[in-house]
Amino acid sequence: MCGRIQLYPLGTFGRGLHAVENGRQGYWLSTDSWDLHRRAEKDRLRHNEKVKEVIKQNLGEIIGQQDIITAEDGKIVKIPIRGLELPHIRYDPHGKKGVGQGSGGSQPGDVIGRSGSQGQGAGKQAGTEPGIDFYEAEFTVEELVQMVFEDLHLPNLREKGTKDILADQVRFDTIARRGAQSNLDKKRTLLNAWKRNAAEGNPSWEIREEDKRFRSWEIVPEKQRNAVVIAMRDVSGSMGEFEAYIARSFYYWMTRFLRTKYTATEIVFITCHTEAKEVDEHTFFAAGDSGGTRLSAAYKLALEILEKRYNPREWNIYPFMFSDGYNWGDHEVVEYIRKLVEYANLIGYGEIANDLWGSSSGLAPLGQAITEAFQDDPRVVVVKITSKEDVWPALKRFFSQHPEVAAAW
Secondary structure, eight states: OOOOOOEEEOOOSOOOOOOOOTTEEEEEEEEOOOOHHHHHHHHHHHHHHHHHHHHHHHHHHHTTHHHHTTTTTTTTEEEETOOOOOOOOOOOOOOOSSSSOOOOOTTOOOOOOOOOOOOOOOOOOOOSSSOOOOOEEEEHHHHHHHHHHHHHHTTTOOOOOOOOEEEEEEEEEEEEESSOOBOHHHHHHHHHHHHHHHHOOOOOOOOOGOOOOOEEEEEEEEEOOOOEEEEEEEETTTEEEEEEEHHHHHHHHHHHHHHOOOTOEEEEEEEESSEEEEEEEHHHHHHOOSOOOOOOHOOOHHOOOOOOOOTTTTEEEEEEEOOOOOOOOOOHHHHHHHHHHHSSOOOOEEEOTTTTOOTTTOOHHHHHHHHHHTTTTEEEEEEEOSSSSHHHHHHHHTSSSOOOHHHHH
């Protein structure tokens, strides 16, 4: 029978190899069977991995939900997952005797029985078709963020200039005598107890408070490459409620991604109708939509900001624009992008498209003009978004490694 060594305070239930009394807090070593505990834990971990796989496959649908976008850090969010449930013992609701059902010839996936009239029906009438099983997985916002950002990167990040920004990184590389019980270093604690007992001539596994060792951390400044992201948003009157939501949703996840994985990256926020202006983050997300559209003003302002504050020799540069494609002066936008492409690591244009445009690509004239002008330049990436589910593919398209761009440098 397999066993494990586990530390318990004196007085805890169970059997042990040794106990220490004499008025001091002592510990004993448990030799209880743990096969069942270990298997249950493995099943739980394997189930959690399957849940994460399912969530990753459906991230497009999940991250577009408004309640997740507006959730505060630390809040638990529930995500419905179809057909996946934590294994557990089921009891027959009809009270039949016996430990099993059927003749023994069933195969995995066979339906062995149904309970009454279940399924989908019309209105309040009873349905006749089998329903779909849903399982609600609970995650904190931070856990979901980690899954979303796991495979995202600032593309083609290069070492530019000598001005590196310092960002704090947490490292668990020190040992302390005090700390949280969850950070107890069991191996070092046992070794300290063994050495002390051996020096005292005590042939036991007595563990005292002074034997405990805890893993601790320190915040170490670590150099990060300079990077600036220019977020440009069309706030003209043609941007309806859906278009505005998509733009805000993309930039929300982009901002969280950058501040999670690239803490030293600077973000410049620009709103644009017929005129462009640099704004703070709150104004960028809260701005209403009105007026005409001249997106060339935003690109012009971006170039001016780069010239004044971000030397392309020292900074990695990533301009992004989201619009519905209605614009005056498409050729002006193309010309400004030609100037930006000389400095930028990647230029992203996201068009929130609809079915009104009759082009083969489904893009507005602006999106078509950019695509045709830079079809041979991998540094200019154009994406089309038609639904909330397209926000995640757009994030992946923009924030992947883009090896073809690296080869072009």
